[in-house]
Amino acid sequence: xxxxxxxxxxxxxxxxxxxxxxxxxxxxxxxxxxxxxxxxxxxxxxxxxxxxxxxxxxxxxxxxxxxxxxxxxxxxxxxxxxxxxxxxxxxxxxxxxxxxxxxxxxxxxxxxxxxxxxxxxxxxxxxxxxxxxxxxxxxxxxxxxxxxxxxxxxxxxxxxxxxxxxxxxxxxxxxxxxxxxxxxxxxxxxxxxxxxxxxxxxxxxxxxxxxxxxxxxxxxxxxxxxxxxxxxxxxxxxxxxxxxxxxxxxxxxxxxxxxxxxxxxxxxxxxxxxxxxxxxxxxxxxxxxxxxxxxxxxxxxxxxxxxxxxxxxxxxxxxxxxxxxxxxxxxxxxxxxxxxxxxxxxxxx
Ligand code: SAH
Ligand code: SF4
Numbered sequence: 555x556x557x558x559x560x561x562x563x564x565x566x567x568x569x570x571x572x573x574x575x576x577x578x579x580x581x582x583x584x585x586x587x588x589x590x591x592x593x594x595x596x597x598x599x600x601x602x603x604x605x606x607x608x609x610x611x612x613x614x615x616x617x618x619x620x621x622x623x624x625x626x627x628x629x630x631x632x633x634x635x636x637x638x639x640x641x642x643x644x645x646x647x648x649x650x651x652x653x654x655x656x657x658x659x660x661x662x663x664x665x666x667x668x669x670x671x672x673x674x675x676x677x678x679x680x681x682x683x684x685x686x687x688x689x690x691x692x693x694x695x696x697x698x699x700x701x702x703x704x705x706x707x708x709x710x711x712x713x714x715x716x717x718x719x720x721x722x723x724x725x726x727x728x729x730x731x732x733x734x735x736x737x738x739x740x741x742x743x744x745x746x747x748x749x750x751x752x753x754x755x756x757x758x759x760x761x762x763x764x765x766x767x768x769x770x771x772x773x774x775x776x777x778x779x780x781x782x783x784x785x786x787x788x789x790x791x792x793x794x795x796x797x798x799x800x801x802x803x804x805x806x807x808x809x810x811x812x813x814x815x816x817x818x819x820x821x822x823x824x825x826x827x828x829x830x831x832x833x834x835x836x837x838x839x840x841x842x843x844x845x846x847x848x849x850x851x852x853x854x855x856x857x858x859x860x861x862x863x864x865x866x867x868x869x870x871x872x873x874x875x876x877x878x879x880x881x882x883x884x885x886x887x888x889x890x891x892x893x894x895x896x897x898x899x900x901x902x903x
């Protein structure tokens with residue numbers, strides 16, 4: 555006999571209007587939809603049986619036709635700095651990573667958008683085996699809810715960064731559907747201004763996102779100040795070029811008014827020399843942007859290393875003396891391999 559769970563529909567996947575139709579068929583009124591989603595998001599219910607203000611028959615019907623969770627938690631890790639990481643196993647047996655970071659009153663989650671990534675950045679664990687598929691809307695939302703379950707009752711998710719595995723602009727439709735859930739009042743009610751989409755820099759995707767004018771923050775993973783070097787470490791650049799990328803990012807800023815962040819992962823001996831800092835200053839000087847410099851988190855099997863402190867300080871001094879708005883981020887969760895794609899790789903070896 556086929557197990558009931560195999561036929562159930564993932565409730566986080568479905569459209570609210572379709573769900574209202576289902577309620578009508580079951581002789582229930584539309585407001586139940588908000589009640590049910592309120593239980594899942596606001597009250598953090600894990601089972602339909604907990605939804606005590608629903609009629610018993612409705613709870614039973616929901617239980618037999620829908621499921622709240624499509625993933626299972628394969629592994630949970632907590633670092634000394636409080637960073638928590640989940641490795642989630644999906645229905646098709648693939649695994650993805652999602653992270654919760656605690657900083658002061660902030661509760662930031664870092665979520666994945668794809669299984670693997672097609673962009674092939676030389677230093678990144680996610681891109682090593684290419685892309686398997688896009689994550690669905692429901693799988694992206696489920697990461698948010700699974701991470702929310704790690705919070706204490708009086709804590710709330712405050713920020714979302716789409717900086718986990720995958721290239722979000724290569725799965726823009728599902729990412730936007732999931733973020734719409736994150737911002738909506740019947741979803742998580744998180745302001746779009748507290749949500750950041752990080753991209754390798756696909757100009758068409760950036761322009762599309764700008765035109766939707768949704769107030770999300772955009773982070774562009776630049777990592778190199780000239781095309782020769784960027785072509786080497788970020789192969790997607792070969793067909794794009796830094797100029798086209800920066801023009802698209804400028805357009806994003808001009809349409810949305812949201813200041814763009816540039817990400818720059820420092821790789822020892824590769825992109826960390828004084829001339830790189832000077833070139834980078836030249837690119838960003840006239841732009842109203844923020845530069846985030848991140849020390850590399852070494853990946854097993856890849857030859858890249860974190861620069862030493864003297865090199866990092868020298869790099870920083872040049873940018874600061876050029877008046878660049880720069881911040882050097884601490885590495886959070888490095889002991890639990892919290893960088894993109896690292897835990898998943900460990901699970902494969
Ligand atoms: N694909 C998107 C989002 C996921 S990667 C992007 O590239 O922006 C999120 C960020 O982590 C990117 O800036 C990426 O370059 C960086 N990153 C990847 N591997 C890393 C590592 N081992 N150490 C530090 N940062 C890393
Ligand atoms: Fe993909 Fe981002 Fe990793 Fe590059 S850094 S391979 S774009 S996930």
